[in-house]
Amino acid sequence: xxxxxxxxxxxxxxxxxxxxxxxxxxxxxxxxxxxxxxxxxxxxxxxxxxxxxxxxxxxxxxxxxxxxxxxxxxxxxxxxxxxxxxxxxxxxxxxxxxxxxx
Amino acid sequence: xxxxxxxxxxxxxxxxxxxxxxxxxxxxxxxxxxxxxxxxxxxxxxxxxxxxxxxxxxxxxxxxxxxxxxxxxxxxxxxxxxxxxxxxxxxxxxxxxxxxxxxxxxxxxxxxxxxxxxxxxxxxxxxxxxxxxxxxxxxxxxxxxxxxxxxxxxxxxxxxxxxxxx
Numbered sequence: 001x002x003x004x005x006x007x008x009x010x011x012x013x014x015x016x017x018x019x020x021x022x023x024x025x026x027x028x029x030x031x032x033x034x035x036x037x038x039x040x041x042x043x044x045x046x047x048x049x050x051x052x053x054x055x056x057x058x059x060x061x062x063x064x065x066x067x068x069x070x071x072x073x074x075x076x077x078x079x080x081x082x083x084x085x086x087x088x089x090x091x092x093x094x095x096x097x098x099x100x101x102x
Numbered sequence: 103x104x105x106x107x108x109x110x111x112x113x114x115x116x117x118x119x120x121x122x123x124x125x126x127x128x129x130x131x132x133x134x135x136x137x138x139x140x141x142x143x144x145x146x147x148x149x150x151x152x153x154x155x156x157x158x159x160x161x162x163x164x165x166x167x168x169x170x171x172x173x174x175x176x177x178x179x180x181x182x183x184x185x186x187x188x189x190x191x192x193x194x195x196x197x198x199x200x201x202x203x204x205x206x207x208x209x210x211x212x213x214x215x216x217x218x219x220x221x222x223x224x225x226x227x228x229x230x231x232x233x234x235x236x237x238x239x240x241x242x243x244x245x246x247x248x249x250x251x252x253x254x255x256x257x258x259x260x261x262x263x264x265x266x267x268x
Contacts, residue, residue: 004108007217009146012112014209016119016139018202023123031129031175035122035136038167042143045155052228053150056221061155061233062241068155068162069248073255075167079174080262086178 009050017043030082030092034075041071107149115142129180133171140164152228 016039023036045064052060082092089097121135140163147156226232237245 003219004105004149005217005220007213008108008112009150010213011210012116012146014206015116016143019116019119019123027123029129029180031171031180032122032132035129035132035171038136038163039119039122039139042140042163045159046143046146049147049150049152049155052152053223054218054220056223056227058228058232058236061152061228062236062244064152064155065158065233065237066244066248068158069252072162072167073251075170076255076259077262079170080259083174083178083263092178092180 006050006054010047013043013047013050015043016040016046028094030085030094030097033094034078034082038071038075041067104149107145111142111145111149115139115146118142129175130172133168133175136171137164137168140168150228151223154228154230154233157230 020036020039020043023039024033027033027036045067048060048064048067052058052064085097086092091097118135118138122132122139125131125135140159144156144159144164147153147159
């Protein structure tokens with residue numbers, strides 16, 4: 001086990017980010033894809049906070065706070081878009097909503 | 103003690119992140135896994151002496167965002183839907199696995215090379231008082247912009263969820 005350092009936290013952040021990216025690539029349910037985006041944002045936050053501790057500087061925590069604000073707004077607007085899409089198309093499958101595809 | 107807590111929280115965070123992506127039965131299961139992941143991450147933040155960020159994580163993510171997800175899932179009464187019909191492409195799979203393993207090894211080597219003991223921080227590091235003072239002095243413009251962004255988000259969400267688009 002030994003001592004825990006920033007290295008361990010960065011590896012955890014990388015793992016969670018990869019799982020989130022995998023979710024966006026593999027799943028076709030829009031809501032689950034959205035949750036995977038949240039996972040990626042959280043992994044970035046963990047990395048920021050870990051570097052903030054490692055450097056003894058609180059700017060990373062302030063940036064993480066701003067990321068959370070943007071994530072909250074993004075969830076509100078994104079879920080409104082999904083509600084509106086389901087009302088009009090009656091599907092949450094991303095493959096069925098390809099009108100914007102060129 | 104710290105090491106044990108780190109292993110518990112990181113295992114919970116990574117395991118439930120896998121649960122978010124891997125539960126095919128219903129999006130509800132994904133949302134519940136997301137709560138566990140967010141709470142475990144809050145524990146990791148507190149291990150990193152970032153009390154304020156940890157508290158906000160519990161309140162905003164576990165308390166507000168996941169509830170919003172659950173509310174929408176139940177409102178729309180969604181059924182489960184499987185993963186994509188992954189085509190069988192052995193070459194692409196092998197290449198992808200190779201890139202993933204190489205990337206992980208490279209990342210671990212780079213990070214391990216820069217492994218240094220943490221500096222000691224004063225007791226006020228990461229407290230609500232310290233972060234609040236920084237936010238309302240050096241970063242006051244960012245706070246104002248965040249407020250405008252939140253207002254725009256509220257208005258946009260109400261308009262989008264209400265209106266019928268044709």
